[in-house]
Amino acid sequence: MAWADAIGTQAISSGVRNNGTCWICKYVLLKDCGRYRPQLDVRAIEHLCDVSNMTTIMVDDSQADIARQLRSSIRTVKIPSFPKIQNSRNEYRDNDLSRSASHDVAYLRHTSGTSSGLPKPIVQTQWGVVGCLPSFPHPKQPATFSTTPLYHGGLADCFRAWTSGAMIWLFSEGRMPITGRNVIDAVAYARSQSSAAVKYFSSVPYVVQMLADEPEGLRLLQSMDLVGVGGAALTPSVGDELVEAGVKLVSRMGSAECGFLMSSHRDYAEDKEWQYLRPIVDSTYLSFEPRGDGLSELVVKPSWPLISKTNRDDGSYATSDLFEAHPSIPNAWRYHSRADAQIVLANGKKFDPSPMEEVIKASSPLIQDVLVFGTGKPYAGALLFKASDDPSDEDVINAAWPTIHLLNGKSQGHSRLARSMLVVVKLEDEDPIAKSSKGTILRRQAEARFANLIERSYESKRVVCPKIEKIEDSELTSVLKDLFAQILGWEADIYQDLFGQGVDSIACIQVKKLIESTMFPEKSPRLPTNIIYDSGSISVLCENLNRIKRDGCLRNTEDEIGEWELMRDLSEKYGDFTSCSTTCSAKKHGDVVVLTGATGTLGAHILSTLCRDVNIRKVYCLLRSQLQSTPKKRMADSLSRRGLSGEDKIKGGKVVSIYCELSKPHLGLSDEDWTRIITESTTFIHVAWSVNFSLPLGSQAFVHHIAGTREMIKAAVASGARFVFVSSTAAVNSVFTAIIKENVSQDPSHASPLGYARSKWVAEQICSSAYQQLPDASISIVRVGQLCGNEAGVWNMSESYPLILSTASLAGCLPDLRNQSLNWLPVDQAASAVLEITLSAGNGKRESSPDMPVYHVLNPYRSPSWSQLLCWISHTPGSSEFEIVEPAEWLRRVESALGSSHAKHPSQALLGFWRGRYSDCQSKTVQLPSQFEIDSTLQSSPTMRGLKPLGRDEVVGMWDWIQENAKKL
Structure with missing residues (x-):
């Protein structure tokens, strides 16, 4: 019953406050014994002005008497009268007056400007203020105590209470500092004076954390029927401890653009998943659209009653908020990150730095703030802002490293932080780092301010181990193992395949940099780009580094024995099956x-x-x-x-x-x-x-x-x-x-x-x-050709052709690949063909042929051409405009665009491949590919028998998907 009172959104109420002026409701509907009455009384208005530093309010003619009674320090501005609405329910009647009321402006609020530092004004209608909020007609509603500022979420707390005829107490933030002791005393006073029990507590996370640190504050939270937090993320470990301590914690989610959206209200006795929000189960209001990596973006539909801004043609609002679904609880979603606040590395990998920053910041009192960086770089780093001059930089890093080391072992590989990429910063007291009203660092401003420091961190020559000349050969393996542990957060087996152990390309870049900067003199030859992957294991890498130290270069083993000989050797080594036999005789079912x-x-x-x-x-x-x-x-x-x-x-x-x-x-x-x-x-x-x-x-x-x-x-x-x-x-x-x-x-x-x-x-x-x-x-081989998007156009943005097409928006052009045919096979059709061949009755049977069956699953047609594709997509409505140029010119423009400090695109990883293929394409003679026999394949696969050349609709569908996903690169 108390859901709407205590669990609404924080952002719904962010009233605009600018130079001491606040625009509040032109006309507020307040429920009282089934009747609606205009505005607030004199005492309420004066109290609102006191606690939120308001100096100006707006009134209409019907409120002139109230305006005259206000003290002289409160300025009033007259606006046109607005008729009263007699309605006993929370809805507008279908007439001209009610339609006007539903769209009339009540007040303005603003976004927090968390990323950019520039809040944006949002119009709030009368209907959005109170018309669509639930109200509870029964008496003796519990009272709410809110510590949220009125210009932020406090006004929304007021609306939720007022529409249910409930009392609300507001912490006087403008009159006293918001400390744990002051909040405890304020709640005690409210309970002593209130005619209704104060059982709901509404707050931003840092106040709850403050109370949780004090025994009396924890008891206060435990005494509440609900403790609602919103506006920012509560540290997961703090929330978990509160829930285990019996606090009925509920997380609230909303936005300035769409008002209250959802909360984690649930059965508190049985369900402890306080971080997982439970939205309304109706896709006509809210939907979650997959965005890869197990994440989905929240999209608010036009029918949502509080929506006041749209960014899609159908009137929806794509929030850029990414969520992950609960593995077992249906329709339960945990906030993950902002799609537009993620760090995008040079290889296109993305991650949200905010959770890492919060955990590292909380790891030691020596650290005041943390800023993770890495946009457009090969890997990430972090600025550690120390709280005082007393500790040395090394002390700060030592304090943070155990937590970072633990995070590295649990995080995505591309978000790992190397110890060498931790930079300690001391801020001057008079020049603090810029933050939003929610207390989060304004990332863009901070990155611009510390740009030089960030750039230098990628050129650091910090010595963390002896030079290679001073290391005995027998010690080098141990040193390398320690370097890998610095990057990975866990110890790698020195003899096992590094790739198989989860060592990705970013870790290889980081380890290679550490080896170059800490183990080799500055004038030593640069290590081969792929030396770590080529070596395969730490033990072989050790041998190769010693060879470079001795000979000045790395001899290529494959050149010594011949590539084809190596292929034959591997075939022979792994092709012995003389000891292999059937061991299972059990009858199988299905x-x-x-x-x-x-x-x-x-x-x-x-x-x-x-x-x-x-x-x-x-x-x-x-x-x-x-x-x-x-x-x-x-x-x-x-x-x-x-x-x-x-x-x-x-x-x-x-x-x-x-x-x-x-x-x-x-x-x-x-x-x-x-x-x-x-x-x-x-x-x-x-x-x-x-x-x-x-x-x-x-x-x-x-x-x-x-x-x-x-x-x-x-x-x-x-x-x-x-x-x-x-x-x-x-x-x-x-x-x-x-x-x-x-x-x-x-x-x-x-x-x-x-x-x-x-x-x-x-x-x-x-x-x-x-x-x-x-x-x-029974053994057979299915050779698969070039695949493309499925029936819905969904492809793989890491493949070469989608990345080529995605450069239309990056470089403003696409290459004219003459004699290139679109012999692409949609991946869903390829999957069907593979299974039809696999499960066919004759596949692998010896009597059909003495030779091992081989099948070719590919598109046999040499039409349409690449030129036809360019024609189709260039005439697609809403398509990105692009020129058609020679491949070498296209490559030059892509390289130029990627060279920009602001450009981030995963095609960076394919530049070497494209240079070898397209840089002098005009001078090359293009040889038409051989045709693949598909006789056996056609006999076994109905899908292959029904295959047709790619058509315009299929190509355009893939193009639309590529364009949409290119925006997220």
Whole structure:
């Protein structure tokens, strides 16, 4: 019953206060015994002016008597009269007067200006003030005590109380400092004087934290029926402690543009999830649109009664607030970050720095504030503002490092903070850092103010370990292990594959910088860009660094033995299946599929298709281990961000997600999981692979996948299941023949000269070896060609073609790729084709052919052309305007745009690839690609038989999706 009284939004009431002037309600509807009466009385107005520093109010003719009674220090401004409305319910009658009232301006409020420091005025109508708020007619409503300023959220607290005929007490912020002791005394006074029990407490988070630190303050909070917080984020650890202590804590969410939106009001005795907001279950009012990485953006629809601003053509307001869903509670959402306040690194990776800043700030009294930076940079850093001159910079870093180290182990890889990127700053007392009214740092202003310091941090030569010349060879491994721990927040195994352990490209850049700046003299040769990935493990990296120290350069092992010889060696090393045999004789019931790569684009569409297939009893998804989330959540997020169905099957148990290590015996599974898979599975589909075009074949990342292919085949054979390896046409597309056959190539030169393509060729040889050595095994290969967006246009913004097209808004042009055909296959059709081939009755049966089956899933048509695509998208309504230029000119403009200090775009990572392909495109002779045979594929796949060339609608759909998602890059 008390929901509307105590749990409304903070932002609804942010009345504009400028130079001592406040515009309050021209006409306020207040409920009293079923009648409405105009405005406030004299005493109430004077009190409002006192506690919020108002000097001017607005009145109409009907309120002239009240205005004359006000003291002389309060200035009144006359406005046109507004008729009274006689209505006993919280709604307007459908007549001219009520329509006028619903749209008439009551007052102005403003946004907080958290990011930019520039608040924006928002018009509030009479209907938005009180007309749509719930009211409770029964007597003896509990009273509210609000510490929220009237110019911020206090006015909304007043409205909620008044529409229910309830009393509200306001803390006199203008007359005394807001301390824990003063709040406790004020509440005690209110309770002694109030005719209604003071049982609701409304506040901003820092006041609640202040009270929680004092035993008497905690008892005060425990005595309340509700403790509502809003306006900013309450530190999760503080909120958790309060809830455990029995405080009925509720989080409120609103905005200046849309008023009150939702709260975490719930069954307080049973439900402790105070951070998860519970919106109205009606998509015509509020909706959550997937934005990737398991996050969704809150969108307020035109029918929402408090909406006063729109930013979409349909009248909706996209809030830029990102939320994550509760893993088990339906329609429960936890605030994650602001899409427009995230840090975007040079590689396009994004993260919200605010939670990190709050946790680091709370880690030590030596730290006054924290500002995480990194926009447009390869990795992040942090400014630590120390509270006084007493501690040294190193003391401040030592105080913060244990917390940062812990965060690094739990956070997304690209948001990690290296110790070398912690910069200590001492602010002068007279020159504090700018903050919003909510107490948050104004990020843009702070980044501009400390721009020089931030730039220098990326050039730092701070020594954290001895120079390499002073380190014995036997000690170098230990030193390198410590450097990795500084970056990762956990210790890496020195012999295991770094990529397999979760060491990403950003960590490699950070570690490489540490090695260069702390272990080598300044005049030493620069380390190779990919030295860490190429080395693969810490032990091999140690050997390579010693070789550079000794020889002055790093000899390339692949050049010594020959790339093709390495391909053959790997094929032979991992192609021995003489000891492999079937171990499962149990009778199996229904089709059970084991799938790898289900979090990738193709794998996710395969999984979604399997979920819809009633003939599939269960799907086991094998995932590479991650620290950030559970396997079930990763699977649900993967489907959600692509708009695919199947989340219900994950919750219902048809899809079972398990962490594994594919390159290890028994796939690195526990005995229990291994036994379940071997006894139940009927089909293995191996999709997982590193799509990284900068890694050489000899990198541990690809060796890990090659070894994993062998272990997957052994698992399929042990269970008596069929095995399908999803390869790539890149494994054979360097064949100089008119037709590329549906068979295994024996020539390593047939693979494209990329580590990715060559690793796929090696894996195909391993499949072929298993097929020859194991006469009872059912093994086949499906080579997939260039994929594109699905039926809804959803693609993958990290791929080359979407990134090329996304540069239209970045560089104002697109390249004229002559002789380029759009032989792209929509990924949903590719997924259907792969499954039709996999589950077809004849697939893998020896009597059909003595050779291992190979299938080509690709678009065989050489139309439309790239030129046709450019024509279609250039005539699309609302399309970004762009020029069509030569590839070299397009590349020059993209490089120029990316060189701007304000430009941030993930295409930065593909510049090297594009330079090699397009920089002198005019002088190159473009060779038409060979045609792939698809006879066997057509026999097994109805989808492939019904395939048609890409049409205008499909291309435009993908273009629209790319344009929309390019705005988020």
